Amino acid sequence: MRTFHLAGGCFWCLDAVYRVLDGVHDVISGYTGGSLPNPSYEQVCTGTTGHAEAVKVVFDPEVIPADVILDVFFTLHDPRQLNRQGADVGTQYRSAMFYTDDEERALFEAARDRADDTWGGGIVTELSPLGYWYDAEEYHQDFFAKNPGQGYCLAVALPKVNKVRQSYAPYLRSR
Numbered sequence: 001m002r003t004f005h006l007a008g009g010c011f012w013c014l015d016a017v018y019r020v021l022d023g024v025h026d027v028i029s030g031y032t033g034g035s036l037p038n039p040s041y042e043q044v045c046t047g048t049t050g051h052a053e054a055v056k057v058v059f060d061p062e063v064i065p066a067d068v069i070l071d072v073f074f075t076l077h078d079p080r081q082l083n084r085q086g087a088d089v090g091t092q093y094r095s096a097m098f099y100t101d102d103e104e105r106a107l108f109e110a111a112r113d114r115a116d117d118t119w120g121g122g123i124v125t126e127l128s129p130l131g132y133w134y135d136a137e138e139y140h141q142d143f144f145a146k147n148p149g150q151g152y153c154l155a156v157a158l159p160k161v162n163k164v165r166q167s168y169a170p171y172l173r174s175r
Contacts, residue, residue, distance in 0.1 A: 005130050027058070
């Protein structure tokens with residue numbers, strides 16, 4: 001098993017997208033990249049903690065390659081938007097990849113370079129060492145599946161899930 005820590009806007013979207021992929025064993029929404037210990041969602045939303053909304057993606061690289069996990073990341077959000085994704089504005093919504101060692105950093109850099117070519121430049125995704133990770137509150141875990149009719153899920157998360165379903169069909173979970 002392998003684990004990546006990724007931030008690309010609201011964690012509900014990343015969570016929803018990664019859960020449809022075969023070989024992904026777990027997705028945990030949480031907070032990282034900041035200075036406040038054990039932050040709450042409300043504290044992170046102020047933009048003053050330094051934390052990003054992120055996901056911990058646990059996957060089997062024998063089933064879904066690490067490069068695919070990372071390419072999906074750059075497909076499901078716009079890595080050219082600094083400290084925002086659409087209407088979600090603030091450093092907590094930044095595009096970031098949190099690495100645990102030099103090998104992971106190199107993988108992340110290569111993925112960011114591929115994305116730069118795909119997006120035509122202007123990538124602002126930060127690469128930072130993983131510091132402390134804090135799981136988000138339980139109601140944030142698997143939010144999309146638990147709240148499929150919620151407005152944000154329908155307007156923002158569902159289109160991202162559908163985009164990844166189309167672009168990465170060979171890696172989708174069988175139902």
